[in-house]
Amino acid sequence: MTSLGPTHGPPPREFLQSVDLSLTLILMLRDLGSLTITGAAEELEVSASTVHRSMAMLVYRGFATRSESRTYLPGPALSSSSLQPGVGSELIAACASHMAAIGAETGETTNLLVLVGNKCHFLHTVEGTLPVRVGSRRGQVMPADQNSGGLAMLAERSAAELRALYPSLPDAEFDALRRKLHRTRTRGFAINNGLYEHDVSAVGACLLNDLGDILGGVTVSVPTGRFRGVHRRCAESLTKHTRDLNRKLEGARFTAPSLKG
Known part of the structure; x- marks a missing residue:
């Protein structure tokens, strides 16, 4: 097996090939x-069945998650530990019904997320x-500019705040992002047409209190194959309920999500 990623010192005397493979796959996902x-098997020069067995264990333990297109993505054990325990419990309680x-009206999957x-x-x-x-996205972390809820929340940021979030983004790309966010604000909801996972698309809206503080975002996620035919209906349901939620959350002063030190 080809060795990828850093190693520290000589290999242990009792070298466990299967453990090393799993750890290498975690590093590759990260x-x-x-x-x-298939791609991992070719890169590591092992059989696809060997990689599949190791990946199944990573999914079981939360280090990987399988998308609808059978691509594996970093799981919650790799990406969500930065949120402090209990963050969002009040927001979840307010939004759950x-x-x-929305799910009953559309038949599609609904997510609640926060911006960090x-x-x-x-x-x-x-x-x-x-x-x-x-499927469920609970515990996952994704780039804000590659999902509809993130775009809806970013659209509420000023140009200076956005530049602070993306300090190394070239000017042309930064301007393109601002134009996309301007369209989102004008439309009233964000659209993600397979940005992060090509087989998953979504519409998203921002949750705000009466001071304009960003409380979170709600998305309706749809398999891309039927997105074009249903996204308007999903957006109508989403915007109706987020309007109601924003009225309900007018006086909300939830503690902003923060990262562990």
């Missing part, structure tokens, strides 16, 4: 952001009722 069984209502820096942390999921649906 650094590459996604893996396929509305999320269930330029990343979105998924706090709660109500899975859709359709046989083919997007």
